[in-house]
Amino acid sequence: MAKKKEEKTEKEQVLSLEETFAQIEEVIGRLEAEDITLEQSFAEYNRGMALLAQCNETIDRVEKKVLKINEDGGLDEF
Amino acid sequence: MQNVYTVAQVNSYIRNMFTQDFMLQKVRIRGEVSNCKYHTSGHIYFTLKDEKSAISCVMFSSDRRGLPFRMTEGQQVVVSGSVDVYERDGKYQLYARQIELDGIGALYERYERLKAELAERGMFDEAYKRPIPRYIRVLGVVTAETGAAVRDIINVATRRNPYVQVILYPATVQGEAAAPSIINGIHALERLQTDTIIVGRGGGSIEDLWAFNEEAVAQAVFDCSVPVISAVGHETDVTITDFVADLRAPTPSAAAELAVCDFRQIEERMEEYEATMQHLCRRTIQRYRNRAAQYGMRLRYLSPLHILRTKKTQAVSLEEHLQAAMEGKLQEVRHRLALYAAQMKGLSPLDKLSQGYAYASDATGKTLSSVEQVAVGEQIQVYVKDGSLLAQVQEKRNG
Numbered sequence: 001m002a003k004k005k006e007e008k009t010e011k012e013q014v015l016s017l018e019e020t021f022a023q024i025e026e027v028i029g030r031l032e033a034e035d036i037t038l039e040q041s042f043a044e045y046n047r048g049m050a051l052l053a054q055c056n057e058t059i060d061r062v063e064k065k066v067l068k069i070n071e072d073g074g075l076d077e078f
Numbered sequence: 079m080q081n082v083y084t085v086a087q088v089n090s091y092i093r094n095m096f097t098q099d100f101m102l103q104k105v106r107i108r109g110e111v112s113n114c115k116y117h118t119s120g121h122i123y124f125t126l127k128d129e130k131s132a133i134s135c136v137m138f139s140s141d142r143r144g145l146p147f148r149m150t151e152g153q154q155v156v157v158s159g160s161v162d163v164y165e166r167d168g169k170y171q172l173y174a175r176q177i178e179l180d181g182i183g184a185l186y187e188r189y190e191r192l193k194a195e196l197a198e199r200g201m202f203d204e205a206y207k208r209p210i211p212r213y214i215r216v217l218g219v220v221t222a223e224t225g226a227a228v229r230d231i232i233n234v235a236t237r238r239n240p241y242v243q244v245i246l247y248p249a250t251v252q253g254e255a256a257a258p259s260i261i262n263g264i265h266a267l268e269r270l271q272t273d274t275i276i277v278g279r280g281g282g283s284i285e286d287l288w289a290f291n292e293e294a295v296a297q298a299v300f301d302c303s304v305p306v307i308s309a310v311g312h313e314t315d316v317t318i319t320d321f322v323a324d325l326r327a328p329t330p331s332a333a334a335e336l337a338v339c340d341f342r343q344i345e346e347r348m349e350e351y352e353a354t355m356q357h358l359c360r361r362t363i364q365r366y367r368n369r370a371a372q373y374g375m376r377l378r379y380l381s382p383l384h385i386l387r388t389k390k391t392q393a394v395s396l397e398e399h400l401q402a403a404m405e406g407k408l409q410e411v412r413h414r415l416a417l418y419a420a421q422m423k424g425l426s427p428l429d430k431l432s433q434g435y436a437y438a439s440d441a442t443g444k445t446l447s448s449v450e451q452v453a454v455g456e457q458i459q460v461y462v463k464d465g466s467l468l469a470q471v472q473e474k475r476n477g
Contacts, residue, residue: 016211016213017344018212021351027355032358038366041359041363045355045359058215059344060215063240064236066245067244068245069246
């Protein structure tokens with residue numbers, strides 16, 4: 001629920017996947033414009049590909065084991 | 079003959095027996111409400127019954143504070159009061175001072191009361207609902223360590239996205255210890271900065287699910303800074319926690335589906351983005367290429383070489399036209415000539431000879447057109463188609 005909403009945004013410097021996707025959508029929007037120059041389109045394309053690479057990084061493709069909080073508040077494998 | 083008593087005396091005697099009975103003065107009776115009538119005077123008349131028996135009851139308007147809900151037919155209640163005799167009718171009845179809902183009925187009553195209260199406070203308001211993030215990295219789960227709920231959540235979550243970290247808070251979800259345990263779980267997972275928390279358990283009776291109807295649990299869910307998906311029991315079980323949660327899932331499996339986005343979808347979306355960007359870039363390049371090609375064409379069109387070539391072509395074409403015109407003219411003349419020749423041929427005397435006619439001349443070559451021009455014995459020339467004959471006039475006959 002609501003309340004302490006703002007605290008997290010400051011802490012999260014890394015863009016979430018959602019935000020990155022939103023940015024890619026914006027890049028695509030600009031690429032779609034009829035009047036984009038060739039230089040701009042290269043720049044936007046590079047930016048888009050960099051964002052995609054960032055997505056891949058964010059996803060962190062390592063299979064995760066389910067963790068369980070133990071009585072001391074530490075984490076064990078479930 | 080024994081003493082004869084009045085009716086009033088007997089009823090008074092009996093009433094006295096009742097009032098002296100300690101047990102009847104303070105009694106609690108469990109039963110089902112029937113024939114319930116709220117009288118305009120404020121008194122309530124009803125009958126309390128079970129499978130075997132029934133007792134008339136009355137609650138006076140002065141005791142109405144002891145009834146915190148609207149009593150209706152069929153309710154299971156526990157009535158506290160005294161049993162006394164109404165002398166006028168010779169009838170004993172239960173004078174109710176306090177009425178509570180019994181067992182499950184009481185739980186439903188508490189549930190409804192808390193639901194109304196929290197709704198009143200606005201805790202179910204859409205405005206407080208936080209959106210569930212679509213792509214999460216860490217999923218918190220507050221539920222029992224054993225049982226179908228935790229298995230279902232883990233199975234569904236890891237199947238949809240094996241790269242999502244699931245952290246389980248093994249909570250007690252039933253009995254007295256359940257509410258504090260669930261609240262601790264929510265707090266612990268909030269501290270671990272999970273992206274979404276699923277709070278729930280498998281199906282059960284209203285008593286089994288009761289912890290999720292506790293105000294403290296509802297408050298913890300409401301206060302949680304991390305979006306909470308509730309998944310309590312089956313689709314038909316709706317708890318207070320469900321109303322307060324940011325999203326209610328009908329079952330634990332459904333909660334995992336709502337919390338964890340299908341990884342294939344993420345991948346597909348990324349591939350789609352890449353393809354779109356490449357396509358758009360190629361399109362821009364193609365557009366520039368086309369423009370360059372257009373300029374090239376225009377430039378070539380305007381080049382001196384092109385102009386020269388065009389003029390040359392024009393000259394050739396003119397020459398061809400000229401020739402064609404000349405040819406046409408000649409053709410026409412030739413044609414007319416042929417026509418004249420044909421006409422003239424028809425008029426030629428020589429032509430007549432070919433049709434079997436002949437003509438004659440005298441010796442000097444003068445054409446004979448009259449018998450007078452020659453004398454008998456004179457020689458004449460007769461011309462036919464393929465030569466001439468030398469002939470002698472034998473005789474003359476006039477026409």
